[in-house]
Amino acid sequence: MLNKKFIKFLKLEDEQKRILLNALDFSFDPKDYVIDGIGKKVICPYSNKPVKFQNASILPGSTIIINTSLITLSEYISEYLEPEEFS
Amino acid sequence: MNEPDPNKLLSELILTIGKELTQSAKNKIKKAWYKLEYGVTIRPEEGEALKKIAEKPFYRLFKEYLGEHWSLKLIKVGIYISELNESGMKERAKEVQDEAYRKYGSKGAKIIQLASTGILIPVMEYIIDLKLHKGANYLVLNQEFDKILTEWDTISIPVHRDMGNEELSKEILKKMGFGNAIFFVYSAGYTSKIAQLTIAQMNNKELFKGKYLMTPKIKILKDTEYCVWVFDKVQDISISIISTQLNR
Numbered sequence: 001m002l003n004k005k006f007i008k009f010l011k012l013e014d015e016q017k018r019i020l021l022n023a024l025d026f027s028f029d030p031k032d033y034v035i036d037g038i039g040k041k042v043i044c045p046y047s048n049k050p051v052k053f054q055n056a057s058i059l060p061g062s063t064i065i066i067n068t069s070l071i072t073l074s075e076y077i078s079e080y081l082e083p084e085e086f087s
Numbered sequence: 088m089n090e091p092d093p094n095k096l097l098s099e100l101i102l103t104i105g106k107e108l109t110q111s112a113k114n115k116i117k118k119a120w121y122k123l124e125y126g127v128t129i130r131p132e133e134g135e136a137l138k139k140i141a142e143k144p145f146y147r148l149f150k151e152y153l154g155e156h157w158s159l160k161l162i163k164v165g166i167y168i169s170e171l172n173e174s175g176m177k178e179r180a181k182e183v184q185d186e187a188y189r190k191y192g193s194k195g196a197k198i199i200q201l202a203s204t205g206i207l208i209p210v211m212e213y214i215i216d217l218k219l220h221k222g223a224n225y226l227v228l229n230q231e232f233d234k235i236l237t238e239w240d241t242i243s244i245p246v247h248r249d250m251g252n253e254e255l256s257k258e259i260l261k262k263m264g265f266g267n268a269i270f271f272v273y274s275a276g277y278t279s280k281i282a283q284l285t286i287a288q289m290n291n292k293e294l295f296k297g298k299y300l301m302t303p304k305i306k307i308l309k310d311t312e313y314c315v316w317v318f319d320k321v322q323d324i325s326i327s328i329i330s331t332q333l334n335r
Contacts, residue, residue: 008125009134016100017127022108023116047190057134059126068129070183071190074137074163082141082150 007060007081018053024063028053034065046072095119133167140166149211152218153232154225161187161195162211165202172309173276176203194236201239205313206273209304210235213317216302235269242267246274246282255285262318263298272316279305279314286316297321 012020018028025037032053034042041050044067057068061080066072096119103112128134140146140163150159164187168179180203188196201207214232217223223231235242244258255272262270274282286301295301299318306313 007138009128009131009138010125011129011131012097012100012127015104016097019100019103019108020096020116020120020127023103023113024120047186055129057126057128059128060124063120069186070133070137070164070167070179071160071186073128073134074160077134077137077141077163078160081138 014053017056017058020058021053021056021065024058026065044072046075095122096125136167136170137163145208145211148215152215152225152228154229156229156232157191158194158198158232158236161191161198162207165198165207168199168202169205169207169308173311176205179203194233197236197239204245204273205275205306205308205311206271206315208306209273209313209315210271212304213302213315242269243271243273246272246278248278250278250281252281252285252288255281256289259286259289259318260294263295266320267318268320270318272318274314276311279312282314282316 021027021034026042027035029035029041034051034053034056036042042056042065043049044051045064047067047069049067051065051067055067057066057073057076058064059066059076059080064076064080066076096116099112099116099119103116106112126134143166146163146166149162150156153159164183168176168183171179180199184196184199184203187199191198198207201210214228217228217231242262244255244262246255259272272282272286286303289295290301295318299320302317302319304315304317
């Protein structure tokens, strides 16, 4: 079993996702990049690139916004969900 | 732990659609978000699949033996790609290969390539065998896995559809002649029949005897047979692993 809190992945309609991000104090610039509470573009911690709304995943763990790909999702799972007993 | 129920969050979000996002609505959404442990993503099924792979005994064993190897994040992706059907494998591998290269270099791209040809898992099995049967420590396993990824193109023989028995046989003998400590022959689907027949005939003629120990690793995924034959140079079996460990 993964040893951290259970996470279920789900998809939201664009409008719902936008409301969720707004409620979590994020906004969007004219090019639809996600902007944080202090007005800066959100940078994906795995791809190190600004995150556009359409490609954003919103993940638990102090609310982490990433550019979505198989690799970034796998990196998130390694960091937040995998057991550490072997490391 | 019970599965989280996304309905609470969804209903809060739906209630807000088309309306002004008041502080009260914000607070309710935040409360639902921080309470329930789920993540929003574009293809939830891929997140779930990667999560399941992280729990598989095979992956966990590999992780246990290699420690915190840089490749583990890509290995999960590779296993996911390996589990798709043949066309799905190629399509998804193409999508992630460039990203893997940008971030992890040619060895990263190689993992995705091995996954898309169905042989990542047999190669991982070879590494696990080094631990189980030869007692290799994690440093040796790390070195061995990195070496395989770096030298893959020179230490492997892919069996092509148009490759005949004779041509494959020549290729194998050529690799043996080079004296590589290890090399691999791999095939998928129809080409596995050619490879199985050729290698069996060579084995019957005792062409490997005293020179290379040949170990087949066969995996059937979605009705396709993926085969890898590992050729270990005989003197290296006793010398390489143990002497490397003793020198540390």
